[in-house]
Amino acid sequence: MAKVEAAQYGDRKVYSVSAFNRGxxxxxSRLPTVWVEGEITELRRQERWASVFFTLKDPGDGACLSVxxxxxQFDALRLDLADGERAHVYGRPELFxxxxxxRFRALSIERFGLGDHLAALERLKRKLAAEGLFERRRPLPxxxxxxxxxxxxxxxxxxxFLTAITTRFPPARVxxxxxxxxxxxxxxxxxxxxxSLCEIQDVDxxxxxxxxxxxxxxxxxxxERLVRAVAGCRVPVVSAVGHEQDTPLTDLAADVRASxxxxxxxxxxxxxxxxxxxxEQTRDRLHRAPLLTVExxxxxxxxxxxxxxxxxxxxxxxxxxxxxxxxxxxxxxxAEVQGGARVDVELGQGGFGATVEETRE
Amino acid sequence: xTFEEAQKELERIVQQLETGQADLDDAIKLWERGEELYRxxxxxxxxxxxxxxxxxxxxxxxxxxxxx
Numbered sequence: 001m002a003k004v005e006a007a008q009y010g011d012r013k014v015y016s017v018s019a020f021n022r023g024x025x026x027x028x029s030r031l032p033t034v035w036v037e038g039e040i041t042e043l044r045r046q047e048r049w050a051s052v053f054f055t056l057k058d059p060g061d062g063a064c065l066s067v068x069x070x071x072x073q074f075d076a077l078r079l080d081l082a083d084g085e086r087a088h089v090y091g092r093p094e095l096f097x098x099x100x101x102x103r104f105r106a107l108s109i110e111r112f113g114l115g116d117h118l119a120a121l122e123r124l125k126r127k128l129a130a131e132g133l134f135e136r137r138r139p140l141p142x143x144x145x146x147x148x149x150x151x152x153x154x155x156x157x158x159x160x161f162l163t164a165i166t167t168r169f170p171p172a173r174v175x176x177x178x179x180x181x182x183x184x185x186x187x188x189x190x191x192x193x194x195x196s197l198c199e200i201q202d203v204d205x206x207x208x209x210x211x212x213x214x215x216x217x218x219x220x221x222x223x224e225r226l227v228r229a230v231a232g233c234r235v236p237v238v239s240a241v242g243h244e245q246d247t248p249l250t251d252l253a254a255d256v257r258a259s260x261x262x263x264x265x266x267x268x269x270x271x272x273x274x275x276x277x278x279x280e281q282t283r284d285r286l287h288r289a290p291l292l293t294v295e296x297x298x299x300x301x302x303x304x305x306x307x308x309x310x311x312x313x314x315x316x317x318x319x320x321x322x323x324x325x326x327x328x329x330x331x332x333x334x335a336e337v338q339g340g341a342r343v344d345v346e347l348g349q350g351g352f353g354a355t356v357e358e359t360r361e
Numbered sequence: 362x363t364f365e366e367a368q369k370e371l372e373r374i375v376q377q378l379e380t381g382q383a384d385l386d387d388a389i390k391l392w393e394r395g396e397e398l399y400r401x402x403x404x405x406x407x408x409x410x411x412x413x414x415x416x417x418x419x420x421x422x423x424x425x426x427x428x429x
Contacts (some may be wrong), residue, residue, distance in 0.1 A: 287420070290413045294406055297364070301402045304371050308395045311378040313388060323385070330385055 018097070025095040028102075033092045036065065036104065037112060040085050045071065054081075056089060056104070059216075060183065067091070069106035079111055088112045114215070121222055125249055128224070133231040134252040140236050140268060144204035146173045147268050148197035148235075150190055152181040157209040157240070157261040164265035169272045175200055180220075181210045187223035194226075198234045205268050207238045208250060209261040221248030230254055240264035317348035334359040364405045371398040 004023040006013045015023070038056035041064075045052040052074040056065045067089060081087065091106040110116075128134065147165065151158040158176065165172045177193035180186040190208070197203050208230070210221070220226060221241045230237050231253040239254035240261045251257045258264035309315070317323070323346040324331040331337055341356045374395040377383055383391060 287417050291410065294410045294413065297368070298403075298406050301368060301371070301399065301406065304368070304375050305395075305399045307375045307379065308371070308392065308399065311375070311388075312392055313385065 017100070021095060021097040021100050025097050028093045028095050031093055033090060033107065036089050036091070038065065038087065038089070040081050040087050041083050043081060043083055045074070056087070059086075066101065066103040067106050068096075068103055069109065073107075074109070077109055079109060081109070081111065086112045117215075121249070124222070124224060124227075125252070128227055128231075128249065128253070133227060136231060136253070136255050138236045138255045140238070140256060141204040142270060144172075144268060145202040146175055146200065146204065148200070148203040148206035149174055149176045149209060150179060150193045150197065150206065151176065151209045151261075153178040157211040160211075161207065161209050161240070161261035161265050164262040165269055168265060169269035171272075172269045175203060182213065182217045182220060186220035187226045190220060191225050191229040194229050194233060194237075203235060205236050205238065206233060207240060207258075207261070207264045207268060208254070209240045209264060210242065211261070212242045218242045218248050221250045226250055227253045238264045238267055314348065317346065320348070322347050322351075334361065362401065364402055367398045367401045367405075371395055371402065374398070 004015065004019045004026070006015045006019065008014075036056060039059050041055045041057045043052070043054040050071060051068045052071050053066065053068050056067050057063070069091075088110045089104065089106045090108040090110075091104050093102065094105045095102055149158065149161060151161070158178075162174060162176075165174060175197060177197050179189040179193040181190065194206065194208075197206050208221075210218070212218075218241060221239075227249045230239070230250050236255040237253075238256045238258055239248075239251045240258040240263065241248050241250060256267055258267055313323075325344045325346070326337055326341060328344075331343060337343065337356050337359060339356050339358050343354050343356060345351050345354055374391045378388060378391055378395070
């Protein structure tokens with residue numbers, strides 16, 4: 001590294017423009033090469049220039065970066081780039097010393113359209129699937145002690161979820177972790193929010209809620225870090241991200257997928273009205289059960305009694321038979337008595353005393 | 362004597378009478394015993410039913426009204 005010389009004017013150290021630029025350029029040259037993503041704008045290429053120039057613009061906030069690339073290298077890529085196209089540019093920052101212009105020196109450029117993006121996501125999806133990250137389907141707790149909610153800070157998703165959950169199950173307790181849900185900071189922020197909810201001991205289920213958005217908006221939910229965090233979460237995770245047609249990778253890693261935050265609420269808490277109704281039904285059955293038992297026993301008892309009645313000796317006497325007793329013992333044969341014996345005759349209605357006149361064989 | 366014991370004995374008596382094996386004296390004794398057991402069981406059932414209905418009435422009286 002060249003030493004940057006400064007002139008000394010009394011107690012003041014002063015650099016020449018050239019020395020200052022060289023010093024800064026030297027600093028910049030020590031930064032690593034990186035990939036930068038943006039939209040190509042103001043592409044300038046002329047046969048007599050040694051380099052091609054363009055501006056890389058951040059589609060999010062419009063931040064700009066001047067980029068240059070040697071024309072021969074640019075031409076060799078045969079990219080035929082047009083203004084507005086998304087690209088990944090590999091290079092390093094540099095200072096054009098003669099003019100003090102800061103810019104990004106491109107070493108390579110790759111067009112990065114929607115198709116490329118989807119292809120990259122698809123590769124990630126296959127890799128994570130091969131690791132078995134998309135196979136977790138744990139059952140949700142029936143009565144979660146607390147429900148963790150990760151959502152944006154004033155998101156409609158949050159309101160929808162909270163409304164749905166308190167309507168369905170008023171005693172539900174929800175811990176909300178607000179975080180960024182889009183942009184480059186979102187993925188690590190959501191991972192952190194997830195982690196902080198996991199640390200709360202009685203959180204039994206976590207819901208990731210975010211309303212629908214553009215493909216770009218939902219990108220954090222396909223971030224590898226977040227997908228891994230969801231797959232490794234201590235408690236079951238319900239993913240309620242975007243609309244039905246979007247499938248961010250967190251959806252695949254989550255235990256349950258809900259198409260909207262309101263539907264997620266229906267999944268994580270039971271319906272209090274339904275529970276009450278069931279309880280009332282059970283109570284009614286409880287009240288009816290003993291009477292049913294009594295009735296069943298009574299029917300059985302009456303059955304036995306009916307049979308007993310049919311066997312009743314009085315029923316037989318009613319039909320015209322009589323019982324003859326002598327000294328309290330039933331007389332079954334004429335030989336048991338002799339003429340003149342006192343006997344007692346019992347009839348269907350009453351009875352009478354009698355004396356035996358004669359006996360027959 | 363419990364209800365179940367009485368009921369069992371009653372059914373045994375009925376069975377015994379139905380076979381026609383018992384002689385008349387025994388039959389009458391058995392029959393009387395059967396009637397006695399029947400009354401015992403019926404009384405027990407009546408009192409159980411009364412208790413259940415009484416409890417149900419009391420529960421009904423303290424049942425909270427449905428929120429409007």
